[in-house]
Amino acid sequence: MTEAAPERRYHHGDLRRTLIETALGVMREEQNWQFTLREIARRAGVSHAAPYKHFPDKAALLTALAMIGFDQLRIALIKARSNAGGDPRAALLPMARAYVDFGTDNPALYRLMFGAEGVNRSDVHLSENAIGVLDTVTDVLQRGQSEGAFRRRAVRDQATACWSLLHGITMLSIDGLLLAEKVGLEPLDAAFRTIMEGIANGDENGRMPDVR
Amino acid sequence: MTEAAPERRYHHGDLRRTLIETALGVMREEQNWQFTLREIARRAGVSHAAPYKHFPDKAALLTALAMIGFDQLRIALIKARSNAGGDPRAALLPMARAYVDFGTDNPALYRLMFGAEGVNRSDVHLSENAIGVLDTVTDVLQRGQSEGAFRRRAVRDQATACWSLLHGITMLSIDGLLLAEKVGLEPLDAAFRTIMEGIANGDENGRMPDVR
DNA sequence: AACATATGTTGACACCGCCAACTTTGGGGA
DNA sequence: TCCCCAAAGTTGGCGGTGTCAACATATGTT
Numbered sequence: 001m002t003e004a005a006p007e008r009r010y011h012h013g014d015l016r017r018t019l020i021e022t023a024l025g026v027m028r029e030e031q032n033w034q035f036t037l038r039e040i041a042r043r044a045g046v047s048h049a050a051p052y053k054h055f056p057d058k059a060a061l062l063t064a065l066a067m068i069g070f071d072q073l074r075i076a077l078i079k080a081r082s083n084a085g086g087d088p089r090a091a092l093l094p095m096a097r098a099y100v101d102f103g104t105d106n107p108a109l110y111r112l113m114f115g116a117e118g119v120n121r122s123d124v125h126l127s128e129n130a131i132g133v134l135d136t137v138t139d140v141l142q143r144g145q146s147e148g149a150f151r152r153r154a155v156r157d158q159a160t161a162c163w164s165l166l167h168g169i170t171m172l173s174i175d176g177l178l179l180a181e182k183v184g185l186e187p188l189d190a191a192f193r194t195i196m197e198g199i200a201n202g203d204e205n206g207r208m209p210d211v212r
Numbered sequence: 213m214t215e216a217a218p219e220r221r222y223h224h225g226d227l228r229r230t231l232i233e234t235a236l237g238v239m240r241e242e243q244n245w246q247f248t249l250r251e252i253a254r255r256a257g258v259s260h261a262a263p264y265k266h267f268p269d270k271a272a273l274l275t276a277l278a279m280i281g282f283d284q285l286r287i288a289l290i291k292a293r294s295n296a297g298g299d300p301r302a303a304l305l306p307m308a309r310a311y312v313d314f315g316t317d318n319p320a321l322y323r324l325m326f327g328a329e330g331v332n333r334s335d336v337h338l339s340e341n342a343i344g345v346l347d348t349v350t351d352v353l354q355r356g357q358s359e360g361a362f363r364r365r366a367v368r369d370q371a372t373a374c375w376s377l378l379h380g381i382t383m384l385s386i387d388g389l390l391l392a393e394k395v396g397l398e399p400l401d402a403a404f405r406t407i408m409e410g411i412a413n414g415d416e417n418g419r420m421p422d423v424r
Numbered sequence: 425a426a427c428a429t430a431t432g433t434t435g436a437c438a439c440c441g442c443c444a445a446c447t448t449t450g451g452g453g454a
Numbered sequence: 455t456c457c458c459c460a461a462a463g464t465t466g467g468c469g470g471t472g473t474c475a476a477c478a479t480a481t482g483t484t
Contacts, residue, residue: 009449011448011449011461015462015463033329034329037440037442038439046463047465048440048465049443049463049464049466052441052443053461056442057441057442058441111327114383114384114387115386117245117246122388134394151409154396154402156396156402157395157396157402157403157405157406159395160390160396160399160406161403161404161405161407163384164381165403165407166380167379167383168376168377168380168381169372171326171327171383175326175333176333177326177337177342182371184366184368184369187372191369191376191377193365194365194369194370194407194410194411195373195377196410197363197365197409198406198407198408198411199409222433222478222479223432223479224432227431248470248472249472250471259432259434260434260471260472261433261472261473264473264474265430266431269472270472270473
């Protein structure tokens with residue numbers, strides 16, 4: 001504990017970061033971003049207007065949170081990919097799992113990243129963080145094609161399909177719409193099996209790679 | 213014009229419907245549901261508290277709008293399917309187009325349907341309207357398999373994949389994330405080509421059905 | 425005709441986002 | 455070293471919001 005006595009100094013010292021972390025915490029707790037800036041300020045132990053010294057308005061705070069989210073997601077994908085060694089075919093499912101897990105682990109954050117009300121979307125989406133997510137998928141597909149594991153089709157077509165599928169599954173999962181009685185217990189595996197048949201080449205026996 | 217003089221009567225007569233239509237209109241205009249209940253009331257020409265005689269709170273209004281959206285979407289899908297005649301293979305792409313078009317035509321409504329803040333999701337999603345959307349897709353796949361046009365796989369797996377893909381594309385389109393330089397000019401076609409290879413059987417020459 | 429009920433209105437409360445004006449603090453020239 | 459100024463806090467207030475309670479007026483049933 002290098003934290004000294006928490007005596008209240010006039011200047012907080014690192015309020016910007018504290019606000020972000022507090023907001024992230026509240027979002028996790030309450031599963032939404034309906035929190036008020038005043039509440040964040042209260043929790044951070046500052047006055048109701050202090051946040052305005054760091055963010056011009058609430059949307060700016062949300063935008064910052066969304067960008068952090070994209071960064072975390074990109075890192076999670078890269079990690080999953082590297083865990084799979086160099087094999088694109090083996091990497092795809094773990095990456096898919098990592099993607100969906102990221103979303104379901106923190107639904108509010110994920111939904112915030114994609115089209116929250118009042119957030120300046122162009123800011124968030126044109127960031128390198130956001131573009132990096134799609135690029136990560138494209139990379140794997142590209143390598144898979146080079147190695148002959150995947151069908152030779154326009155990579156961007158496959159990437160679009162993969163990303164859309166992942167985004168869709170994640171969103172529908174978050175919303176609780178993938179009911180077990182309708183889509184089974186493992187919707188990701190189910191969808192993955194189907195799209196994998198559209199991407200991968202069969203092995204010498206014409207069998208598709210195993211999902212598990 | 214059967215509308216008589218719009219003289220102001222104490223009782224509006226059909227306020228509930230008017231509120232819904234007004235809200236729908238504002239949503240279209242402003243591309244979000246940040247509107248205030250008071251504004252809806254103003255536009256409807258009633259006092260600021262009148263809406264509370266028809267909806268317990270704002271979330272209830274939004275929930276009603278979302279349900280209407282699901283109903284419209286289901287109808288659009290059924291229409292697209294029937295336009296294609298009885299051929300499941302020919303129906304899939306038009307249905308996909310209808311789905312995405314519905315979303316991009318009224319982005320705020322579509323996003324509202326799936327997980328708006330403060331809307332009671334279980335209410336919306338357990339409605340027959342919402343479930344009907346998935347069922348429409350499942351039907352076509354089922355028939356396609358029976359006729360030998362589609363691969364014999366678990367229908368619910370294919371349905372999950374299709375719905376997720378459609379939902380994903382729609383959402384990403386709405387958010388403006390499917391940049392032409394990344395995914396081409398027709399992301400839906402791109403993704404559709406890929407997933408179609410995972411669903412359809414090739415024809416006698418092993419070729420996939422044409423996308424256009 | 426009388427009355428219960430549904431539907432509208434008015435006024436109020438607590439709270440929010442945001443702004444302006446003021447205070448404290450810390451750090452970089454003179 | 456001191457002074458001063460910009461950065462980072464504080465307080466108080468404005469207009470607006472969702473929601474509620476109390477009241478007013480239509481409507482339709484008996």
